[in-house]
Amino acid sequence: MSTDTLHRNGAIVAQGQARLGLASVDNSSAGVLSAAGNFTLTAATLDNTSGRVQGGQNLTLQLSGALANQAGLVTTRNLLTLNAATVDNRNTRANALQGLQAGQLQVQAQALDNRQGQVMHPTCRRVR
Numbered sequence: 001m002s003t004d005t006l007h008r009n010g011a012i013v014a015q016g017q018a019r020l021g022l023a024s025v026d027n028s029s030a031g032v033l034s035a036a037g038n039f040t041l042t043a044a045t046l047d048n049t050s051g052r053v054q055g056g057q058n059l060t061l062q063l064s065g066a067l068a069n070q071a072g073l074v075t076t077r078n079l080l081t082l083n084a085a086t087v088d089n090r091n092t093r094a095n096a097l098q099g100l101q102a103g104q105l106q107v108q109a110q111a112l113d114n115r116q117g118q119v120m121h122p123t124c125r126r127v128r
Contacts, residue, residue: 014039027051028072039076046084048072055080059102067109075101080121082107089117 011032012020018035022043027033031051033041039055045065046053052073053059059076061067063084067074070090074080080102087109092099099118100107107119 027053028068048074069100071095071098073098073101077103079104079106082109084109086111087113089114089119091115092117 009029009031012018012034013032014035014037016035017037017039019040020033020042022041025033025041025043025046028047028049028051031048032054033039034052034054036056038058040060040062041053042062044063045067046061046063047068049068050071053061053075054073055076057077058079058081059074060081061074061084065084066086066088067082067084068088069092070088071092073092074082080100082100087107089100090113093116099120101120103122105119105121
């Protein structure tokens with residue numbers, strides 16, 4: 001699916017693999033983006049404040065700008081690959097179903113704000 005903008009408080013759920021290409025994504029306010037298989041999201045920005053992005057297998061987020069994940073959840077069973085200019089993962093520690101969670105995690109960002117946040121994974125491949 002390709003479009004310019006995806007707006008908040010909605011749901012896109014794929015029973016298999018999913019690939020989304022968007023200019024910007026507003027998945028805030030309990031929005032849900034989910035795929036049972038591999039899930040790739042390419043966008044300039046992703047606002048996942050109080051939202052959920054979930055991949056059933058591997059999850060890849062390619063963002064040229066910011067990921068706002070305050071009180072949000074980005075999760076996958078296997079590998080989470082996150083490339084973004086900035087990652088705001090604040091205020092995700094209060095709830096077990098928030099933060100960045102994956103079997104394996106690979107993050108590349110110029111800045112990561114994780115105050116009162118959580119990044120959960122059994123092994124960390126690379127955080128730069």
